[in-house]
Amino acid sequence: MQDHRGSAAVSEPEVQRVVSEQQTIHIAGEWRPAISGATREVLDPVDATVLAVVAEGAAADTDAAVAAARAAFDGGKWPRTPVAERAALLRRTADLLDRDRERIGLLESRDAGKTLEEGRVDVDCVAAAFRYFADLAAGGSAGRVVDAGSPEVHSVVVHEPVGVCALITPWNYPLLQASWKIAPALAAGNTFVVKPSEITPLTTVALIELLVEAGLPAGVANLVTGAGDPVGARLADHPGVDLVSFTGGLTSGTKVMRAAADSVKKVALELGGKNPNVVFADACATEEDFDTAVDQALNAAFIHSGQVCSAGSRLIVEEPLRERFVAELARRADLIRLGRGTDPGVECGPLVSAAQLARTEEYVASALAEGAVLRAGGLRPEGPGYFYRPTVLDGCHRGMRVVREEVFGPVLTVETFRTEDEAVALANDTEYGLAGGVWTADPGRARRVAGRLRHGTVWINDFHPYLPQAEWGGFGKSGIGRELGPAGLAEYQEAKHVYQNLAPRPVRWFAG
Numbered sequence: 001m002q003d004h005r006g007s008a009a010v011s012e013p014e015v016q017r018v019v020s021e022q023q024t025i026h027i028a029g030e031w032r033p034a035i036s037g038a039t040r041e042v043l044d045p046v047d048a049t050v051l052a053v054v055a056e057g058a059a060a061d062t063d064a065a066v067a068a069a070r071a072a073f074d075g076g077k078w079p080r081t082p083v084a085e086r087a088a089l090l091r092r093t094a095d096l097l098d099r100d101r102e103r104i105g106l107l108e109s110r111d112a113g114k115t116l117e118e119g120r121v122d123v124d125c126v127a128a129a130f131r132y133f134a135d136l137a138a139g140g141s142a143g144r145v146v147d148a149g150s151p152e153v154h155s156v157v158v159h160e161p162v163g164v165c166a167l168i169t170p171w172n173y174p175l176l177q178a179s180w181k182i183a184p185a186l187a188a189g190n191t192f193v194v195k196p197s198e199i200t201p202l203t204t205v206a207l208i209e210l211l212v213e214a215g216l217p218a219g220v221a222n223l224v225t226g227a228g229d230p231v232g233a234r235l236a237d238h239p240g241v242d243l244v245s246f247t248g249g250l251t252s253g254t255k256v257m258r259a260a261a262d263s264v265k266k267v268a269l270e271l272g273g274k275n276p277n278v279v280f281a282d283a284c285a286t287e288e289d290f291d292t293a294v295d296q297a298l299n300a301a302f303i304h305s306g307q308v309c310s311a312g313s314r315l316i317v318e319e320p321l322r323e324r325f326v327a328e329l330a331r332r333a334d335l336i337r338l339g340r341g342t343d344p345g346v347e348c349g350p351l352v353s354a355a356q357l358a359r360t361e362e363y364v365a366s367a368l369a370e371g372a373v374l375r376a377g378g379l380r381p382e383g384p385g386y387f388y389r390p391t392v393l394d395g396c397h398r399g400m401r402v403v404r405e406e407v408f409g410p411v412l413t414v415e416t417f418r419t420e421d422e423a424v425a426l427a428n429d430t431e432y433g434l435a436g437g438v439w440t441a442d443p444g445r446a447r448r449v450a451g452r453l454r455h456g457t458v459w460i461n462d463f464h465p466y467l468p469q470a471e472w473g474g475f476g477k478s479g480i481g482r483e484l485g486p487a488g489l490a491e492y493q494e495a496k497h498v499y500q501n502l503a504p505r506p507v508r509w510f511a512g
């Protein structure tokens with residue numbers, strides 16, 4: 001953090017607490033406290049101590065931020081800045097992220113409760129997203145000439161920025177999710193107001209600082225820290241906003257969509273997932289292959305304590321393999337080392353909040369009451385913080401809430417199948433459709449199953465990788481639209497058809 005808000009030393013000097021003025025709202029190039037003077041404590045999920053104090057914005061702050069973004073779009077230079085210059089700013093931001101990798105990675109680790117290495121990787125991925133959208137925008141065509149069927153007409157389709165974008169992000173990958181929106185929004189020439197999760201706002205503040213340092217004109221990037229309601233809700237129904245891009249849960253996502261309806265905003269939603277990981281017995285023919293499939297299933301379910309929208313939280317395993325697979329998975333789940341993400345040897349941090357911990361406990365209790373068999377975890381370890389042991393629930397079926405609904409915690413359910421058709425039917429039997437994996441040694445089966453899965457990303461013999469150049473998003477209730485890839489830029493553009501008649505004459509439709 002830089003010094004516009006004041007700071008004090010803490011036990012880890014790289015993470016400075018925001019203590020004095022709580023000026024974490026950024027509007028028209030200035031850092032400010034909330035108009036009301038309200039603040040919010042951001043807790044360290046490892047021990048529930050106060051990590052930072054930030055401004056608690058409300059509707060008035062949001063209105064001021066939208067007004068600044070509106071003025072910068074309607075009258076400012078940014079939308080008309082040559083795309084090469086916009087791309088250069090994005091690349092400078094990526095370079096600054098590289099420079100500050102340790103600092104921001106640590107901040108993310110502390111704020112979101114992830115391991116330091118995960119925090120560092122997130123920063124790398126954010127820099128990659130900035131570079132990808134810089135290249136994509138700069139390398140794109142200035143327009144597409146279309147054949148109007150007449151030599152006397154010049155007809156071209158151009159892409160223009162949408163306008164003022166409201167960008168609302170969740171707590172699990174705060175910086176990464178912000179970058180998937182901010183980078184394409186800027187590359188396309190938009191202005192924006194970003195609202196990070198009130199639980200993990202710190203790295204978004206840091207990212208805005210870097211954009212300012214990279215030379216972004218005042219008013220283009222605005223930030224309001226505060227609660228979903230009023231800040232996010234006000235952004236979603238604000239008449240001065242042209243597009244709202246939301247990543248978060250289904251409940252808030254549907255509220256955003258309703259709120260955006262009256263002003264007919266463009267809406268992009270990246271919502272939850274209940275993601276199947278389908279393992280055929282033939283994927284485990286050798287000990288090495290068995291070890292790989294188990295290891296990846298463990299990673300799919302428990303990385304970042306399962307607080308991943310694409311977590312492989314439903315293991316769907318071929319019946320003859322079940323007992324051996326689940327036994328090994330449970331054995332390894334019991335070995336996962338929980339702790340503070342910056343401590344050596346720690347593999348998993350805590351859940352992000354007391355609410356998330358309570359939610360996880362409630363889902364596990366309901367699963368056990370419905371007949372699930374506990375094979376690992378199912379408890380919180382002694383001590384402070386929001387830790388929960390990685391949990392494997394065997395004997396699950398689609399009648400159980402824990403199989404249908406997103407837990408967003410370290411809980412893996414196990415279902416079984418006997419035929420390929422049954423595996424596909426189970427994997428598709430979800431209202432979501434974000435991501436899924438299939439493990440098989442049979443390439444034909446791999447392609448067949450991948451083709452039949454109704455999910456936005458399908459991994460074959462892998463789980464979790466994504467590429468900035470490949471679209472990310474969901475079928476069904478996992479959302480609307482796509483982030484990343486060419487579609488992730490198109491989300492922030494309006495297509496305009498410019499039809500030029502080179503030899504105008506009267507139409508003479510009307511005789512008089």
Ligand code: NAD
Pocket residue numbers: 168169170171172173177195196197198226227228229231232233234236247248249250251252253255256270271272273308309310406408434473474478479
């Ligand atoms: P959430 O829906 O509680 O909050 C997300 C954001 O929306 C926060 O900034 C919150 O303050 C804001 N918000 C809350 N109520 C709002 C309202 N009425 N109007 C406008 N904004 C409002 O979600 P969360 O708990 O922060 O994140 C977890 C969820 O995010 C999970 O469901 C997860 O699957 C999803 N997620 C999806 C993706 C994806 O790519 N599909 C990625 C990450 C997380």
